Amino acid sequence: MTGELGRRDVLRYGLGAGGALLVQIALPGCRPARSAADPHAGDFVPNAWIRVAPDDRVAFVLDRVEMGQGTMTSHAQLVAEELEIDPARLVVELAPADRAYDNPDSQLGFQVTGGSTSVSTSYDPLRTAAATAREMLKAAAARRWGVGLASCVAADGEIRHPPSGRSARYGALAADAAREPVPPRAPELKPASAFTWIGKSVPRLDAPSKLDGSAVYGIDVRLPGLHTAVVLRAPALGAKMKGFDAAGARREPGITDVLEVPTGVAVVGTSYWRARRAAALVKVEWTAGTTSLDSELLRRALRSRLARDAHKMRTDGDVAAAEHASSQIIDAVYETPYLAHATLEPQNATAIVRDGRCEVWAPTQSLGLAREALRRLTGYAYDDIVLHQTLLGGGYGRRLAQDYVVEAATIALRTRKPVKVVWSREDDMAHDHYRPMSAHLLRASFARSGAVTSWTHRVAAQSIIAQIAEEWGQSLVPNRFPLSFKRAAARAAATAYAGNAVPDMSAVEGARELAYAIPNVSVEFAPVNVDVPVGWWRSIGHSNNAFAVEAFFDEVAREAKRDPFELRRELLAGAPRQRAVLELAAEKSGWAHPPKSGIFRGIAQTTAFGTAISMVAEVSVEGRHVRVHRVVAAVDCGRVVNPDLVATQVEGGIGFGLGAALHQEITLRQGAVVQSNFHDFPSLRMVEMPAVEVHLVASDAHPSGIGEPGVPLVAPAVANAILRATGSPVRSMPLLGALKEAR
Amino acid sequence: MIRLTVNGTPREVDVPDDVPLLWVLREELALTGTKFGCGMALCGACTVHLDGKPVRSCVTRLREASGKEVTTIEGVAATPMRVLQEAWALEGTPQCGYCQPGQIMSAIALLRAKPRPTDADVDAVMSANLCRCATYVRIRRAIHRAADMLAAPPPDANKP
Incomplete structure (x- = not known):
């Protein structure tokens, strides 16, 4: 670590426009940044992403959050490419809330980081923004020197005029x-x-700031006079507070407020440990809540829903006729449990709400959703809601929900104090927006020749979109429309989704796009809407559907007495990208050669977030013990901006997916979440992490997603290896639980 | 008043002696590099050294640190063990990064005990530290790389 790092200010406080307190985060190797929204005289600000200051500081405003997926680096590279500057020289600032930063993705449309869209949607706009800046700098130089524009070139942070040998740093040209x-x-x-x-x-x-402790996550935000709040939350879904006694807590030193908020009882003090300690003295009485919410009952309800027809999401040919004409039909039910995200940084947010102004610091994936939620809470104008992005200690989709943001602002509004709300791990586990539980009916028919003639996949699950459409819809509508219109439009959307008048494609993603050349295909969705909070979990529908599709495919291959790789390869004849990654994974794993004794291989492939991916897992099974030794992944995500970052996303996706596949399950009993911490919701640990090889297909296609596609395939690849090892399919996650039941 | 030494600096804190060391570091001493993850010694994000030995600061009472030397991630750069931070960066290890201070503190203790750990040694010690981004492949490599760096003479050792 260099002396520069040691001297670096991490958080800087200053008075910005209107006397507001600004907190800024300076990044490794960077000098402190001014607010993106606060250009100084003489700065060159060609657009919302780039600012060149006369002191030669070149700032890049990152509008996609950094939650580990590497946007800070990949996006700096995109800017650096066209701006002709070393990306390490860019001062990266985290964007404030502004509709200039709306996600260009057609299905998102507000300021949000998700859906593995960051590189694909920024690839052209950021390069164009940087090229525009570069051309304006060149024009300024040409005018200053009285030379032709075409004779000037940009290189290494300066404009040069080779014929005369003149050059000028970008900063020196900023004002012009x-x-x-x-x-x-x-x-x-x-x-x-x-x-x-x-x-x-x-x-x-x-990397440097994340390794020396100076990186600022939401939980690390410090402000003068900051108080910390903890909240005593409902012990069961739907439980309502009957009353509370906080007399003991109020007498504790450092405790300033104890108040009822919509999520429970907030205990506010001068530090977390004081608030947490006092919270233990509060007695809260709750109603029993929605005791009918029980995961075993819900599991049965989903399974029984599979018996009836559902909304057609894809229909090719005539499955019924094909089944009628077939010589053999096999079917199976696959199941997945609710899952928590368990970001290692528990949910938190910091807020000051007073004098008609709401200022929030949050580790959120969506300042767009946060601002809209704060507007609903406070009624303030958009300009009076100021948001600061922090680093995120994990996102995985959890931080697309804004509950912690609203909670912090609610407590700050009521107490008129700067307040940081910090959830405990137990709060986080029991009050997540879970990956939906799902049940899948898979059915395939065969001709006498052994050819697969039909494929049916019926998914029964909660619709995530039906649950969140009202909130998301309001952020989609442009801000010039009144709140009442936004609300009405969003409610209409929510109603449409709930009745599946507008189908929730996320529920069947990874199922609907089945790439195998099977002439008759039916993919159906049966929404089963119950009051369990659900949300986006890294790779969303793919995480459930790729497991069901790809594991059942191996049952089909077994029935057809075909090698699972060979049958996939044959049925992907019309899908060259998918076939290429499948072949690459097979080749690199040595599929053609038998593995060492005691090791079994499983293969899987899918397309997620525009990326074609295939994996081979090498697994040994001893009793109920499963060990994954090696995973070979082949990936086609279009043009690769940063190969090592892509590899880390796939490696990490495999570990994230494997932990879920082997161990994880959220269960509900009498309306309450049973799991509370990492002892009963185990995350993958190093000893279980397989060796991982990532092979990238060279491509000049537009980049596609990479933050999520690494997650869904490890479960079916491992399940398929277990099928080979034991001769029996494992049809539910967590796989270790399924293995236990099977024996 | 409890006295302890933090990253070489004597400090006094006036809080009850049963407060977890984690919160003393984060809130009383403004050392936020040590992270809160679980509160039950399950995830390792809060790992610091107490007289050179790794402890989970979320379950370590302040009184247990009384009179002792505490080293946090912020103190690593001033020690030869800073090579772990370099190795971590060279391997492109952190993703969200939240667990990494704890990972590095655990790895420092590992390399002090076993300067040349095997993969099995690494797995045995480091499996106590969770990484939800699952950067384990890189952590393993970074530890071996750091072991190499610590064993090798500094690059300018032969220069006059």
Whole structure:
């Protein structure tokens, strides 16, 4: 670690416009940043992402959150490429809430990081923004030197005029460039053959601060006069507070407020440990809650729902006719449990709400959703709701929900104090928005020749979109529309989703896109809507559906007496990308050669978030003990911006998915979540982490997603290896639980 | 008033002696590099050293640290063990990064006890530290790399 790191200020406080307190996060190797929304005189600010200051500081405003997936580095590379500057020289600032930063993805449409969209949706806009800045800097130099624009070149943070040998740093041109007109047409982008930074494994820009303890996550935010709140929450879903006695807690030193809030009883003190200690003295009485919510009952309800027809999400040919004409039909039911996200940083947020102004610091995946939620809470104008992004100690979809943001602001509003709300691990486990439990009916028919003639997949699960459409819809509507209109439009959308008038495609993603050449296909969705909070869990529908599809496929291959790789390969004849990754995974794993004695292989493939991926897992099974020794992944995610970051996402996705596949399950008993911490919701540990090889397919196609596609395949690849090892399929997650039941 | 030494600096804190060391570090001493993850010694994010030995600060009472030397992630850069931070960065290890201070503190203790750990040694010790991003492949590599770096003479050792 260098002296520069040691001297670096991590959090800086200053008075911004209107006397507001600004907290900024300076990043490794970077000087302190000014607010993105606060350009100074002489700065060159061609757009919402780039600001060049006269002191030659080149700031890049990152509008996709950094939660480990590497946006800070990959996006700096995109800017650096067209701006002709070393990405390590960019001062990366985390974007404030502003609709300029809405996600260009057609299905998102507000400021949000999710759906593995960050590189794919920023790839063109960020390069265009940087190229525009570069052209304006060139124009300023050409004008200053009285030379032709075409004779100037940008390189390494300066504009050069080779014929005369003149050069000027970007900072020295900032004031002039600010007066240049924005080019009427977007500048042409560099051809891939000229790339300097795209395609290079640039080291993570966020690594140093994450290794010396200086990185600022939401839970680390410090403000003058900051108080900490903990909340005593309902012990069961649907439980209502009957009353509470906080006399003892109020007498504790450092406790300033004890108040009822919609989520429970908030205990506010001068520090977390004081608030937590006092909270133990509060007696709260609750109603029993929705005791009918019991995972065993819900599991049975989902299974029985599979017996009836459901909404058709894809229909090819005529499955009924094919089954009628078939010589053999097999079917199976696959199941997945509710899952918590368990981000290692528990939910938290910090808020100041007073004098008609709401200021929040939050580790959220969506400042767009957060701002809309805070507007509903406070009624303030958008301009009076100021949001600061922090680093996220894990996201995995959990932080698309804004409950902790609203809770912090609620307590801050009521107490008029700067308040950070910090959840305990137990709060986090019992009050998540879980991956939905699901049940899957799979059925396949065969001709006498052994050919697969039909494939039916019926999914029964809660619809996530039906549950969140009202909140998300309001963030989608442009801010110029009144709140009442936003609310009405979003309610209409929610109603439409709940009745499946607009189908929830996320429920069948990974099932509907079945790439196998089977002539008759039916994919159906049966929404079973109950009051269990559900949400996006890294890879969403794929995490359930790829397991059911790819594990059942091996049952089909076994029935057809075919090698599971060979049958996949044959049925992917019309899907060259998928076939190529399948073949690459098979080749690199040595599929053609038998594994060592006692080791069994399983293969799986899917397409998720635009990325074709295939995995081979090598597994040994002894009794109920499963060990995954090695996973070989082959990935086609289009053009790769940073190969090492892509590899880390796949490695991590495999570990994240394997922990869930082997161990994890959230269960409900009498309306209460049974699990409470990592002892009963085990996460994968190092001793269980397989060796991982990631092979990338070279491609010049537009980049596709990579944060999530590594997750869903490890479960079916391991299940398929277990099938080979034991001769019996494992049809439910967690796999270790299923194995136990089977024996 | 409890006295302890934190990263080489004597400190006095005036809080009850049964407060977890984690919160003393984070809230009383503003050392937020030590992370809260579970509160039950299950995840290792709060790992610090007490007289050189790794402890889970979320379940370590302040009185247990009384009169002792506490080292947190913020103190590593001033020690030869800073090479672990370098090795971690060279291997591109952190993703969200939240667990990494605890991982590094555990790994330092491992390398002090076993300068040349096997993979099995690494797994045995490091399996007590959770990483939800599952950066385990890189952590393993970084530990071996750091072991190499610690064993090798510094790059300028032969220069006059």
